[in-house]
Amino acid sequence: MLGRRRVGPGALGALLVTAWVVILALYMTIHHTSKHVLRLGRPHEAEQDTAREPLAPNLAESLAALHTFAPLRPNVLPLYDITVAMCYPVFGCALPKRANDREAGDWVRVDRPVYASVAQWRGRHAGSFTRKPLSKFGSPYLFYRRARTMHGRHIADVQLVEASAAQPIGDDWHQLRVPRPKFSRKRTKYALYFRTGYNTTDPITELDVMYGPNPPPPGFVVAGSIPAFQGHGKHAARMTVIVRHTPKPTPRAPPLRFNANGTFTILQIADLHFSVEELACRDVEDVDRCASQNDTLALVERWIDEEKPDLVVFTGDQLNGQGTSWDERSVMPGWLVPIVRRGIPWLPLFGNHDTESGYLTRREQMELLALYPYSLAQVGPASIHGAGNFDVAVRAPAPSNEELLTLWCLDSGDHPPFSLLHPWEPYLYDWVHTDQIQWMIKQLRQKMRIAWPYKPRPPPLTSSLVPPHLVMPQISRVQRPPGIVFVHIPVQEAFDAVDVDDNGDEMRFGVREERFSRLGGQGRRGLFDALEHERNDDTPGVQLYVHGHMHNNEDCRRVRGVWICFGGGVSYAGYGKVGFARRARVYQVRGFGQTLVTWHRMDDREGRIEERVLG
Numbered sequence: 001m002l003g004r005r006r007v008g009p010g011a012l013g014a015l016l017v018t019a020w021v022v023i024l025a026l027y028m029t030i031h032h033t034s035k036h037v038l039r040l041g042r043p044h045e046a047e048q049d050t051a052r053e054p055l056a057p058n059l060a061e062s063l064a065a066l067h068t069f070a071p072l073r074p075n076v077l078p079l080y081d082i083t084v085a086m087c088y089p090v091f092g093c094a095l096p097k098r099a100n101d102r103e104a105g106d107w108v109r110v111d112r113p114v115y116a117s118v119a120q121w122r123g124r125h126a127g128s129f130t131r132k133p134l135s136k137f138g139s140p141y142l143f144y145r146r147a148r149t150m151h152g153r154h155i156a157d158v159q160l161v162e163a164s165a166a167q168p169i170g171d172d173w174h175q176l177r178v179p180r181p182k183f184s185r186k187r188t189k190y191a192l193y194f195r196t197g198y199n200t201t202d203p204i205t206e207l208d209v210m211y212g213p214n215p216p217p218p219g220f221v222v223a224g225s226i227p228a229f230q231g232h233g234k235h236a237a238r239m240t241v242i243v244r245h246t247p248k249p250t251p252r253a254p255p256l257r258f259n260a261n262g263t264f265t266i267l268q269i270a271d272l273h274f275s276v277e278e279l280a281c282r283d284v285e286d287v288d289r290c291a292s293q294n295d296t297l298a299l300v301e302r303w304i305d306e307e308k309p310d311l312v313v314f315t316g317d318q319l320n321g322q323g324t325s326w327d328e329r330s331v332m333p334g335w336l337v338p339i340v341r342r343g344i345p346w347l348p349l350f351g352n353h354d355t356e357s358g359y360l361t362r363r364e365q366m367e368l369l370a371l372y373p374y375s376l377a378q379v380g381p382a383s384i385h386g387a388g389n390f391d392v393a394v395r396a397p398a399p400s401n402e403e404l405l406t407l408w409c410l411d412s413g414d415h416p417p418f419s420l421l422h423p424w425e426p427y428l429y430d431w432v433h434t435d436q437i438q439w440m441i442k443q444l445r446q447k448m449r450i451a452w453p454y455k456p457r458p459p460p461l462t463s464s465l466v467p468p469h470l471v472m473p474q475i476s477r478v479q480r481p482p483g484i485v486f487v488h489i490p491v492q493e494a495f496d497a498v499d500v501d502d503n504g505d506e507m508r509f510g511v512r513e514e515r516f517s518r519l520g521g522q523g524r525r526g527l528f529d530a531l532e533h534e535r536n537d538d539t540p541g542v543q544l545y546v547h548g549h550m551h552n553n554e555d556c557r558r559v560r561g562v563w564i565c566f567g568g569g570v571s572y573a574g575y576g577k578v579g580f581a582r583r584a585r586v587y588q589v590r591g592f593g594q595t596l597v598t599w600h601r602m603d604d605r606e607g608r609i610e611e612r613v614l615g
């Protein structure tokens with residue numbers, strides 16, 4: 001029966017709360033979509049592994065990106081003018097008026113403040129409501145203008161110097177006044193200079209600001225560095241101005257191939273947990289004699305030099321999140337030092353911490369990682385969950401080109417957004433979503449079938465007298481290539497019952513230290529079941545899952561016919577356990593994809609440790 005209802009204070013309250021929730025939801029949606037602070041010159045093109053030319057900048061692309069700040073995308077056009085201006089939220093930036101020179105483009109903002117504590121504050125609070133209050137303060141930013149031509153007056157040099165140090169002298173040097181933000185307290189006094197020159201042979205073509213002790217990205221040099229503020233590390237956090245002169249082509253990774261003897265070796269680097277500053281080591285015996293990032297890099301370098309892997313896979317949580325990796329661009333060059341220096345192909349995945357702090361979305365970070373030397377990173381399809389869902393083929397030795405092994409990278413996200421419909425759900429980790437699984441299965445079904453066991457093609461026919469048995473390989477089956485999945489957060493099946501072998505022994509080895517493991521795994525099942533369903537005589541599919549995420553788990557176990565391995569924590573910057581060596585897992589595929597073997601490298605022992613065949 002319908003009766004007249006009075007709107008009581010309770011209902012009014014509920015209405016107000018609902019309205020507030022709607023406003024919040026709208027705010028968060030807008031806030032999320034406007035997080036794209038970095039606009040790249042052109043969309044990331046799907047990388048064809050046959051077309052891995054060095055990434056060389058050309059004039060047309062450079063002109064198209066005249067007004068774009070994309071520091072890792074080389075631009076050949078020289079800088080023509082530099083200034084510093086205060087920028088305020090809502091009101092914008094107070095840029096100087098200059099005669100409109102048709103030779104030069106508009107002002108381009110270097111999108112990090114020339115004021116480290118503001119940069120830190122904004123980066124730490126990215127994506128949270130607490131960002132608002134401080135935004136009412138302005139902060140100084142660097143701006144530059146690019147010339148449209150290679151001739152004329154350009155910027156030849158930039159220097160950032162402390163006030164107490166020797167200042168550059170000469171008519172060509174111009175000092176920039178860096179305004180102080182209103183809330184600034186005591187800080188290092190410094191000056192910023194630039195020098196102009198005519199028809200310079202090696203003009204400056206890019207300018208950027210970074211923080212902390214990490215080295216600049218490849219191609220950049222330091223134009224000056226000052227102690228900025230006392231942060232969490234032993235030393236004051238630094239602010240550094242970096243520049244790039246005429247850009248050189250970025251070397252690219254060649255297509256991955258098996259060696260002639262049928263091996264392919266992968267070194268897994270799990271959970272580096274790097275920050276803008278170098279923080280104290282975690283869970284080590286002697287904190288004072290440990291440098292969390294430097295000692296970790298030394299380990300990675302040692303393992304790379306000992307193994308000489310064909311590929312290095314960073315399986316997520318390269319960044320520490322938790323407020324300490326507050327500028328991703330300042331941290332990236334640090335964890336990539338060992339790999340860039342050695343020119344080894346590498347690929348990254350993201351973990352739950354990689355986008356916990358900082359300025360960039362997952363896609364933006366993956367776009368940047370794809371621009372580093374020897375990177376095989378791809379952003380992956382935009383229409384599915386996560387960034388960095390892609391596959392990489394490992395092919396037969398040249399001149400053959402068959403895909404003998406597929407490496408799959410999947411993004412297991414961080415945490416699912418709080419659901420109003422299921423507010424009682426525990427704070428789970430995210431998972432590989434249905435759209436990602438569907439994408440992967442579609443790719444899997446398109447793989448070419450080849451004859452197994454694979455035999456390298458005989459040398460080219462030089463005469464018609466080659467015996468026929470050399471040309472006709474003995475085929476036992478025709479199948480698609482097998483695969484390995486790399487995904488940061490473990491699938492739930494990693495905590496299920498283990499297969500038993502013919503002797504009744506459980507098929508597992510290695511150390512599993514972390515309890516409550518299941519709650520630390522992916523929040524939903526799906527990937528493992530779907531891929532099991534895809535597996536048949538024609539498609540052996542995925543043979544191995546490789547996980548990071550749990551630093552004190554380093555075991556391998558076979559579940560429903562498939563191996564699931566944890567790498568074990570590599571880094572002194574991430575949690576571990578006193579007495580539990582930092583370690584990395586190596587996977588070697590032998591016989592052109594027939595056999596999988598794995599072992600560990602450890603910080604306190606030499607050689608291969610616990611080498612096992614994954615049978």
Ligand SMILES: *[C@@H]1O[C@H](CO)[C@@H](O)[C@H](O)[C@H]1NC(C)=O
Pocket residue numbers: 151152198199
């Ligand atoms: C710079 O180069 C241009 C073109 O080559 C030339 O016309 C000009 O005189 C040069 N300027 C100076 C200052 O050398």
Ligand SMILES: *[C@@H]1O[C@H](CO)[C@@H](O)[C@H](O)[C@H]1NC(C)=O
Pocket residue numbers: 259260261262263308
């Ligand atoms: C196979 O070849 C690679 C590269 O030439 C080499 O590093 C590796 O030691 C070889 N492995 C075996 C088992 O011969």
Ligand SMILES: *[C@@H]1O[C@H](CO)[C@@H](O)[C@H](O)[C@H]1NC(C)=O
Pocket residue numbers: 213278291294
């Ligand atoms: C780490 O290594 C770099 C380069 O070798 C050095 O400049 C820096 O001082 C080191 N940091 C620590 C904490 O030892």
